[in-house]
Amino acid sequence: APLHFSLLTLFPELLRPFTQEALLGRAVAAGLLKFDLHDLREHAGNRWRKVDDSPYGGGAGMVIRVDVVERALAALPVRPDEIILLTPAGTRFDQKMAEELAEKSHLALLCGRYEGFDARVEGLVTREVSVGDYVMMGGEAAAACIVEAVARLRRGVIGDEQSWRDDSYSSGLLDYPEYTRPAVWQGQGVPEVLQGGNHAAIVRWRRDRALERTLSRRPDLLPAAGLTPHDSAALLE
Ligand code: SAM
Numbered sequence: 001a002p003l004h005f006s007l008l009t010l011f012p013e014l015l016r017p018f019t020q021e022a023l024l025g026r027a028v029a030a031g032l033l034k035f036d037l038h039d040l041r042e043h044a045g046n047r048w049r050k051v052d053d054s055p056y057g058g059g060a061g062m063v064i065r066v067d068v069v070e071r072a073l074a075a076l077p078v079r080p081d082e083i084i085l086l087t088p089a090g091t092r093f094d095q096k097m098a099e100e101l102a103e104k105s106h107l108a109l110l111c112g113r114y115e116g117f118d119a120r121v122e123g124l125v126t127r128e129v130s131v132g133d134y135v136m137m138g139g140e141a142a143a144a145c146i147v148e149a150v151a152r153l154r155r156g157v158i159g160d161e162q163s164w165r166d167d168s169y170s171s172g173l174l175d176y177p178e179y180t181r182p183a184v185w186q187g188q189g190v191p192e193v194l195q196g197g198n199h200a201a202i203v204r205w206r207r208d209r210a211l212e213r214t215l216s217r218r219p220d221l222l223p224a225a226g227l228t229p230h231d232s233a234a235l236l237e
Contacts, residue, residue: 001105002031002032002033002034003032003033003034003102003104003105003106003107003150003151003154004033004034004035004036004080004105004106004107005019005033005034005035005036005106005107005108005109005147005151006035006036006038006076006080006106006107006108006109007019007035007036007037007038007108007109007111007143007147008038008040008069008072008073008108008109008110008111009037009038009039009040009111009138009139009140009143010039010040010041010051010111010113010138011111011113011138011140012037012038012039014138014140015037015111015140015143015144016037018144018147019035019037019147023151023152023157023158024147024148024151024157027151027154027156027157030156032154032155032156032157033151033154033157038072038075038076040064040068040069040072042072042075043068043069043071043072043075044068045067045068045071051064051065051068052064052065052114053065055115059115060115061114061115062114062115063114063115063116063117063118064112064113064114064116064117064118064121065118066117066118066120066121066124069110069117069118069121069124070124073108073110073124076108078106080106080107080108081104081105081106081107081126082101082104082106082107082108082126082127083108083110083124083125083126083127084107084108084109084110084125084126084127084128084129084146085110085112085117085121085122085125085127085128085129086109086110086111086112086129086130086131086139086142086143086146087112087116087117087128087129087130087139088130088133088134088135088136089128089130090127090128090129090130091127091128091129091130092129092130092131092132092133093129093130093131093132093145093146093149094169095149095169095170097129098146098149098150098153099153101146101150102150102151102153102154107146107150109139109143109146109147110125110139111138111139111140111142111143112138112139113137113138113139129142129146130142131145131146171210171225172221172224172225172226173210173211173213173214173221173225174210174213174214174217174218174221175210175213176205176206176207176209176210176213177209177213179191179194183195191205193205207231207234208234211227211231211234211235212235215235222235
């Protein structure tokens with residue numbers, strides 16, 4: 001069965017191309033993914049299609065009404081396995097959460113705008129997720145992040161399964177550096193070992209570079225990376 005995403009937003013046209021182009025578009029055509037877009041304004045409940053109101057207690061901006069969200073969720077033909085609220089106050093999204101979500105069959109992603117949602121929306125969702133410690137103007141780009149990271153973990157969505165096992169984070173380490181032609185560019189060459197045919201040496205070189213990169217850029221990832229004694233020795237060099 002396809003992995004089904006229901007995207008609830010005030011700007012469905014922002015997300016539509018995402019669901020149609022490139023690998024996601026291809027996966028939809030192949031029946032591996034399914035997307036539907038829902039305009040929260042359809043559930044405004046007034047002829048002005050107004051979904052927000054000013055905050056109790058005063059202050060700047062507008063807040064999206066909880067009754068609008070409730071009607072939009074109730075109008076989904078089937079209840080999703082997860083209803084995910086995108087908010088900077090949520091649990092930080094990461095590869096582990098992506099792997100967990102990729103096991104589900106139907107995810108709803110609820111995108112905010114303005115000052116976000118009435119706090120009572122929390123009671124209507126299964127989890128609150130943030131894509132990082134910064135504030136964007138809307139939840140659409142956050143939903144796109146989650147779709148991109150989750151969809152590619154489904155079998156068949158990207159061609160070669162090995163390619164995601166090797167990626168940064170899936171292996172617990174940052175990815176090793178890759179090179180392609182030309183062999184020399186502006187005086188910068190490609191490491192000799194990659195141009196030879198010694199497969200074992202290439203595997204060892206890549207592992208060592210991944211370790212080195214992780215140590216210099218993201219040492220916080222190393223304790224959970226499952227290092228072998230050989231890895232630890234390489235790090236000490
Ligand atoms: N007043 C809110 C706060 O400080 O938590 C910020 C609202 S933000 C301007 C508008 C919408 O963008 C939010 O409702 C949320 O859907 C989305 N958004 C912004 N930054 C986000 C992030 N880091 N992760 C997930 N969603 C985010």
